Amino acid sequence: xxxxxxxxxxxxxxxxxxxxxxxxxxxxxxxxxxxxxxxxxxxxxxxxxxxxxxxxxxxxxxxxxxxxxxxxxxxxxxxxxxxxxxxxxxxxxxxxxxxxxxxxxxxxxxxxxxxxxxxxxxxxxxxxxxxxxxxxxxxxxxxxxxxxxxxxxxxxxxxxxxxxxxxxxxxxxxxxxxxxxxxxxxxxxxxxxxxxxxxxxxxxxxxxxxxxxxxxxxxxx
Ligand SMILES: [Ca+2]
Ligand SMILES: [Ca+2]
Numbered sequence: 761x762x763x764x765x766x767x768x769x770x771x772x773x774x775x776x777x778x779x780x781x782x783x784x785x786x787x788x789x790x791x792x793x794x795x796x797x798x799x800x801x802x803x804x805x806x807x808x809x810x811x812x813x814x815x816x817x818x819x820x821x822x823x824x825x826x827x828x829x830x831x832x833x834x835x836x837x838x839x840x841x842x843x844x845x846x847x848x849x850x851x852x853x854x855x856x857x858x859x860x861x862x863x864x865x866x867x868x869x870x871x872x873x874x875x876x877x878x879x880x881x882x883x884x885x886x887x888x889x890x891x892x893x894x895x896x897x898x899x900x901x902x903x904x905x906x907x908x909x910x911x912x913x914x915x916x917x918x919x920x921x922x923x924x925x926x927x928x929x930x931x932x933x934x935x936x937x938x939x940x941x942x943x944x945x946x947x948x949x950x951x952x953x954x955x956x957x958x959x960x961x962x963x964x965x966x967x968x969x970x971x972x973x974x975x976x977x978x979x980x981x
Contacts, residue, residue, distance in 0.1 A: 806873060810880035817876065824872045832869040835859050846921050853917035861897045887974050891961045898960075905954040911940045 803814055810817070828837060835856065842855035862870045862878045881893050898906045898914050916936040934942075947955045947963040955963075964970040 806876065810876055811884050812876070812880055820876055821872055824875065832871040834869045838870065849921040849923035851921045854921045857897050857914055857917060861893065887965065887971065888961055890974050891964050892957065895957050895960045905956055906960065907954050908940055908944060911943060912936060915939050
């Protein structure tokens with residue numbers, strides 16, 4: 761499941777740093793430059809928040825604007841971008857969960873700033889910070905705990921998206937319900953039926969496969 765987030769982030773980041781590969785519906789060049797200037801007036805503060813250089817931020821911003829000329833993405837646009845990356849399965853429910861994770865303050869749109877801050881946690885954060893970010897994908901109501909129902913929602917979305925590809929567990933017969941059972945067996949240490957942030961992070965830190973997959977974020981930007 762982390763592999764999916766990783767794939768998306770890499771593809772998004774690649775797409776946004778190589779805007780020529782995007783299919784932007786851009787307006788006139790002058791208008792675009794003006795917007796870049798205006799929007800990036802807080803460049804210094806964004807450099808601090810993300811620990812990215814001005815050059816990196818400018819490159820990301822150019823790509824972002826090309827893909828999303830209004831300077832922010834709503835959920836439908838986000839889903840459309842996601843669908844290009846996962847054209848075989850049904851990706852819209854998983855895209856919904858990832859969108860909500862980027863849209864941390866629930867305004868219904870992801871601005872460049874929110875996007876790049878999320879991306880920088882994945883690219884520059886410690887393993888724990890990255891896992892915190894991943895935890896938020898599953899903790900749908902953001903109360904600090906993942907219930908079986910929340911996990912089932914996200915796992916079902918992942919299975920839908922992987923339809924036609926190999927299943928996330930590597931076991932073709934594994935249903936979402938069974939998958940959730942396996943995850944809870946591994947992560948719900950005190951067996952109270954919910955996975956707390958600490959349980960989630962501890963279980964992932966102990967899991968060599970998860971730790972390795974997190975390392976790949978090192979080369980994200
Ligand atoms: Ca929750
Ligand atoms: Ca627990």
